[in-house]
Amino acid sequence: MKWYQHPSVIDRLAASYVLGTLQGGARRRFESVMYSQLAVAAAVASWTEQMSPLLTTLTSIAPSQALWTSISSKAGIEQPIAAPKASWWQQWLAPIFAPLPAGALALGVALGVVTPALWQAQTLSQRQAVLPESYVGVLATPEGKTGLTVSSLRQGKIVELQQTKVVTLPAEKILYLWRIDKAGQVTPVAAIPNEKWGRITLAEPAEAVFFSAVELAVSMEPIGSTPSKPSQAFIYRGLCGKFWKWM
Amino acid sequence: MDDRLDVERLLSRIGLRDAVAFKSLYTLVSPRLMAVAYRVVQDRALAEDVLQEVFIRVWNESMPRPPGQPKTWAWLCVATRNRAIDVIRTKKPETPLSWLDNNGDEHFHDVEDDAHSPLAELLAHEDGQRLGQCMKRLESEPRQALLLAFYDGLTHPQIASRMQRPLGTIKAWTRRSMLRLKDCMEDTV
Numbered sequence: 001m002k003w004y005q006h007p008s009v010i011d012r013l014a015a016s017y018v019l020g021t022l023q024g025g026a027r028r029r030f031e032s033v034m035y036s037q038l039a040v041a042a043a044v045a046s047w048t049e050q051m052s053p054l055l056t057t058l059t060s061i062a063p064s065q066a067l068w069t070s071i072s073s074k075a076g077i078e079q080p081i082a083a084p085k086a087s088w089w090q091q092w093l094a095p096i097f098a099p100l101p102a103g104a105l106a107l108g109v110a111l112g113v114v115t116p117a118l119w120q121a122q123t124l125s126q127r128q129a130v131l132p133e134s135y136v137g138v139l140a141t142p143e144g145k146t147g148l149t150v151s152s153l154r155q156g157k158i159v160e161l162q163q164t165k166v167v168t169l170p171a172e173k174i175l176y177l178w179r180i181d182k183a184g185q186v187t188p189v190a191a192i193p194n195e196k197w198g199r200i201t202l203a204e205p206a207e208a209v210f211f212s213a214v215e216l217a218v219s220m221e222p223i224g225s226t227p228s229k230p231s232q233a234f235i236y237r238g239l240c241g242k243f244w245k246w247m
Numbered sequence: 248m249d250d251r252l253d254v255e256r257l258l259s260r261i262g263l264r265d266a267v268a269f270k271s272l273y274t275l276v277s278p279r280l281m282a283v284a285y286r287v288v289q290d291r292a293l294a295e296d297v298l299q300e301v302f303i304r305v306w307n308e309s310m311p312r313p314p315g316q317p318k319t320w321a322w323l324c325v326a327t328r329n330r331a332i333d334v335i336r337t338k339k340p341e342t343p344l345s346w347l348d349n350n351g352d353e354h355f356h357d358v359e360d361d362a363h364s365p366l367a368e369l370l371a372h373e374d375g376q377r378l379g380q381c382m383k384r385l386e387s388e389p390r391q392a393l394l395l396a397f398y399d400g401l402t403h404p405q406i407a408s409r410m411q412r413p414l415g416t417i418k419a420w421t422r423r424s425m426l427r428l429k430d431c432m433e434d435t436v
Binding site for chain 1: 259262263266269270273277278279281282283285286291294295298299302303304306307308309311313314315316317319320321322324325327328329332375377378379393394396397398400402403421422425426428429432
């Protein structure tokens with residue numbers, strides 16, 4: 001029997017892991033099991049929550065002003081651009097024409113927004129002008145790169161899949177799609193093709209399969225298996241979005 | 248932290264590449280995460296390096312996370328601490344853990360200011376009172392061993408060396424203390 005089949009051993013090692021006393025090879029081995037065994041992951045999550053007040057109650061320390069600039073730059077997020085200074089003639093004319101932009105804006109809105117809206121309402125009333133209600137999952141690789149998008153009509157049974165790059169699968173392995181609910185419960189969905197563009201048909205409508213999902217994930221599983229939990233670490237994981245209005 | 252739900256909501260938005268949510272999260276939690284990183288690395292510049300890496304990983308969705316582990320405030324704090332510990336473990340200590348001054352008096356690198364000890368801060372904070380009370384029930388030395396591991400990222404042999412106790416004693420202290428903490432936390436729910 002493996003150690004991760006003993007709850008008391010799992011709990012003891014998870015405690016050591018969260019405390020930070022699990023070292024070197026033992027830590028790495030523990031982590032590799034943690035990513036595939038939900039009981040181990042759950043024990044770590046539980047210890048994380050229990051010990052976190054030691055960290056969350058520390059007295060705040062303000063980081064330097066430069067830190068956000070550096071982070072946003074490295075993350076590729078654009079900083080708000082300061083409005084260019086008005087030229088001398090714009091400054092000189094501003095008091096004279098100050099009331100004009102409000103009127104111009106109103107006219108612009110009337111011509112640019114209201115008129116087309118009225119036109120559409122009259123002529124396109126029968127046309128669906130919104131994105132159909134859909135589930136969309138954007139799954140990333142462990143390195144944080146987009147790896148797979150999963151989409152399905154809310155009431156449809158077809159799931160479209162698009163992989164950024166087809167993965168190299170070991171022999172006797174297939175890709176398997178999972179849904180993860182708010183409580184972190186992982187539930188099998190279906191085997192999926194390892195193709196750039198793929199498609200599967202669900203046994204029931206997407207609404208029944210994905211409604212409780214907050215995340216979707218993909219693991220490699222033995223061919224022909226019907227796994228009840230992932231046998232190894234996820235190769236893709238990401239949020240599952242619901243694209244429709246709630247009211 | 249009262250903003251716990253806000254943190255979870257912002258982390259979800261960031262998963263959808265929402266830059267405004269990312270900035271909001273930074274504004275909300277960076278001073279607290281800075282405290283977490285600084286508590287471990289004891290160096291402001293190094294703590295900012297840790298924070299930068301943590302936020303970039305959050306943005307890129309590449310922060311290690313066990314399956315089923317929700318993105319919570321606790322997870323973010325522990326992930327920051329883990330990253331800080333990784334940083335100090337890869338750096339050779341620039342100052343010895345303890346040293347003698349010219350008068351022959353022994354000094355330790357991480358002597359705590361009693362007024363701002365982790366335990367005092369825990370007890371002063373509503374979120375930490377339960378854990379703080381349970382920590383108080385531990386004997387002084389095992390509690391110190393636990394805090395050296397948790398905050399300073401010290402290994403069992405390092406704690407043994409620091410506290411001048413046998414390695415086996417330190418291992419037993421930390422293991423028993425964690426179990427006692429768990430029992431205590433469950434009893435006080």
